[in-house]
Amino acid sequence: MTGLSSWWIRLKRQADGEGGLRESTMFRMTVVVGVLVVGFGWVLARAAVYQVRDHEAIERDGDRRIQDLVTVRGERGRILDRTGRGSLAVTASSTSAVFYGAPLYVNRGEIAYSVAAALGLRAEDVLARLLTSESFALIKKGLTDTEVATLRRLDLRFVHLVPEPSRLYAFGSVLGPVVGTVLDGRGNRGLEAFYDRDLRGDSSEMRVLRDARRRGLIESGLERPESLDGADLVLNIHPQIQFHLESELEVKVEEEKALGAMGVVLDPATFEVLAMASVPAMDPNEAGRVCGEHEATDAGTTATADDGTNPCRNKVISFVFEPGSVAKVFALAAGLESGRLRLDTPVDGHQGSCMVGHFPVTDAKKLGVVPVRDAIKYSSNCAMSEAGRIIGAEALRGTLARLGFGRATGVDLPGEAAGVLRPAARWRGTDVMVAAYGYSYSATQMQIATALTAIVNDGVLRTPRVARELRDPDGRTLRTLGPGDPVRVLSSRTAAAVKEAMTAVVMEEGGTGVRGRPAGYTAAGKTGTARLNRRTFARPGSATKPHIMTFAGFAPVEDPRLVVVVSVVAPQVHPYAGQVAAPVFRAVVERSLPLLGVAPTPERTTVGLEGPGGGQ
């Protein structure tokens, strides 16, 4: 205090001698500077509050704001056809311009004007969007590269570019239910679901610092995001065969006023699925809308109650039905394999009318005692029921089980149904007789096709595969998806004999499958007209009882290249599979074999089509 007052006195004395410094001026100046110094002290005190007392809390808040974990996701792989060139599903990363984070006073008009100019929109429209919400507005989706570049250059505050990966299905409904769909980055149907883990690729979290515009600065070293990309899935699907199969089925559904249809084409040597079709089929690009409706109506019903019209289901693997006459060839195989039947073993056709247990059975073709071979050729239920009795439940069920009935084929698709094949102990009475012509057990078309392919493949069964391999984005093979280990389920001799019987169905006059005979090629097959549940499939005003009409066959006979199974659900125009499904088989074979390099030989005989050519 004394120091201060002596300083003051000294200052006064110093000033007194000179240009009239008033004491009041000196005093006031000192007070003013004193107030300034007090202000500086106030600043120091306040800074101490922030930097010392509240330092930790503030730093925590601040760090929470700038530090962030970002999930980096690789781009979803493509789905390619067997050529590796046709892209069935691709991921396009589109970019959207989004407005957010602007305080209320920010002039939206200015932003709207700049953005509109850059994106070629009307400024009024953009402004209207910005004004609909205080905080967030989508300005434009699916920006072009130029537009993105323009916006980047403008670098408008509050206008953000948001990447949005979207899955595009280039071929629409072609193979739609097989390819499947993606929901929120995860495959939820079809191949997209089955191979989701491979397609989706990896995601990884990285620590970033967020700047004021919420742009991330990578804080720590990480693996390159490119290595996170999902693999490309190459299918066995042959694009043209697929196209022919689908269009033939579509035409047939229309002609026959059917509820639906499905078909599958396999390569008998490799069990590769060359084509797989469900009609009607959804377009995965619109699955959200289409499937939403169907799932809503399906909600109360069970999966098996599908009447064949749901475009989102892959009927080849999920539609379960009693196969009917088509399965007579499997009974024949069981009989041959057990040694209880030969192709020439006589069985009685009872002139097309017999009783199986308490049920009367009638055949379209009235046969007497004929070799089993002819029972197949003319598809006689009465004759086959007798053959069934000869084979016996144990042998028949055993062969069916070995051929894959009663369990899923293991094809690389999700949601495959297994059908029902009861244990032998629970077969009673007439079950074996009924089973011999394709009832009392149920299956999917995939099971029928796989079993038939095993027969065509000289009795060796493998797991069918829709997909061939996984490739990295540069086209290098990551993993080959083979057909699984071969399992011999029938002797080569049995297989050859069954093939011979099937050849007669198509190639010999009077066979039920003559309409399936392709021009210029040999073929073998079996028709099947099977009853469907009346309540599920009956349509009001329809006189016909609901049937599923199947043709399962292969071609050419000498060196089979294709196994084709087609089914039409509840056709209303023709009563027999020989009329409905066989022509589809024929068309598919005729169009597909040339694609595989198998040239047709000139027509040797004119195909006679006398008689109804029906087959139960």
Place this chain on the structure above:
Amino acid sequence: MFRRLWASLGFDPADGPREGEMDLALFGAAMTLVALGALFVASASLRSGADPDGPVGPIWMHATHVASGLLALVVALHVPSAALRKGYPVLVVLTLFLMLLVLLVGEEKGGAKRWLAIGPMTLQPSEFLKIVFGLYIAGYLSRRYTLLNDLQTGIVPLGVLYAGFAAMLALQPDIGSVVLLGGLVALMLVVGGTRLTLLGSIVGVMLAAFLVLIIFSPEKLARLIGWWLPEETQAGDGYQVFNARIVIGSGGLFGAGLGQGVHHALGYLPQSDTDFLFAVVAEETGWVGVFVVVLLYAVIAIRGLAIAIRCRDEFSRFAAFAMTILLTLPALVHMAVCLGLLPTKGLVLPFMSYGGSAMVASLATLGILQRLHLEATARPVGPDTGEVA
């Protein structure tokens, strides 16, 4: 050289006071601030890039500003106070002209029209207006000392000139300068001897008018609310206040280290190289750095006061005091704004912030102050060799 120049203009150095000595404490404090400022501007500009389109990076621009400022300091050192006393009306007219020019053909940046383009450079006349206005008040007070308690003859004429300049500043708009000049007028009237009751009522009326203006200007009102409730308005008007708190607070006691401040570098604090530079200082050097900077400004304030008291004539005394206010009051307001103690103003930190005109003006102000010190401490000419010096 300058001496001869001034002599040729009629100011004979022989009858002017001789050179004494520089105030080394004042000079050292200011130069230390300039040096520190360059470091923090560099750190702040690394990210914010004050002039990304310019041909030269902001750091080199800043160096150019400092060099120009030092040149201005040397020039000011050679201008006798007598020349200032006689010449300030010319300067007032010249500044008035430049201010009008700004309003007519000024360059606009960030919504404000404050700059004149001269070739590749830009000039911000309002920075020089502050010096000229300070000199004007000094002249006014020394001439009308006895009238300062009279509203009509003492205060209204000063008020009219202030109102004119303030109106032009408000049109730019540059509210920070309006407030700063108002503060300068008020403080100079205090030291000029105006009765505090009279001054208080004038200031009261002005504050009331200011409040009315604010209330009718939604933008300003929003900014005031943002200052009052930064947490609630952090996404909008409280943005800078809220973020300045985080930037300053995360500095802690010793700071993050030079160039290590993350929060301002990530762009959360706009104008971190100008209006919010103090927050960068606080983040990178902590409370210790804040203490040093505040201490340096306090040294300037106290040395300035000492110079004013030593001055031998009224004009020099008031001029010295005005220059002191112009160097320290903006610093105090700047720091208070950064700390959320005052509403956002837009005042740079003298000697430290980025900005050419402000840097040149600050160093010129320092030069004037040093010149007044030289004159005050010069050995008196003639026989009267008192005990002064």
